[in-house]
Each structure stands twice: as structure tokens, then as C-alpha cells.
Amino acid sequence: MEKHHEEEFEVSGEEVLKKVKEIINAGNARTIIIKNEEGKEVISLPLTLGAVGALLLPALAAVGAVAALLTKCTIVVVKK
Numbered sequence: 001m002e003k004h005h006e007e008e009f010e011v012s013g014e015e016v017l018k019k020v021k022e023i024i025n026a027g028n029a030r031t032i033i034i035k036n037e038e039g040k041e042v043i044s045l046p047l048t049l050g051a052v053g054a055l056l057l058p059a060l061a062a063v064g065a066v067a068a069l070l071t072k073c074t075i076v077v078v079k080k
Contacts, residue, residue: 004030009075016067016075017060020045023077031078034066042066042073 011019023029032045043066045059
């Protein structure tokens with residue numbers, strides 16, 4: 001059975017996209033979940049191995065749109 005590790009980061013809305021890009025570049029995340037201030041999931045991004053560059057553009061655009069609506073949020077990173 002695979003073990004998953006989760007990390008949480010609390011960031012402001014303006015920092016969300018930067019942090020998500022950082023996490024993707026680190027390359028060890030399987031899923032990125034963004035939650036609002038109440039802890040409700042707003043968006044979940046499953047990251048497949050080898051998904052880089054142009055393949056992630058739609059996901060990053062969605063993150064940018066969500067970030068514009070949030071003042072504070074939590075980013076949950078599920079790692080392998």
C-alpha cells in the first residue's frame with residue numbers, strides 16, 4: 001500500500017499562483033488542493049508524472065482565477 005504525505009501552506013490570495021508553481025517545479029507532488037478560509041475545497045489539481053509546460057497552462061489559469069477570489073487560503077500538497 002502506498003503511503004501519502006500531506007503538507008499544508010497558508011497563503012494569501014496573491015501568493016497562491018506563485019506557491020503552486022513552486023510546488024509543481026519541485027516535482028514531487030501528486031495532487032494540489034486549494035481550500036478557502038472555511039476549509040472547503042475550492043479546486044483540486046491532480047498532477048500526472050511528466051505533465052509540464054503547456055499541459056499545465058489550463059490548470060494554472062484556473063488557479064489564477066480562484067486566487068483572485070480568495071483573500072486567504074490553504075494549499076494542501078499530497079506527495080508520494
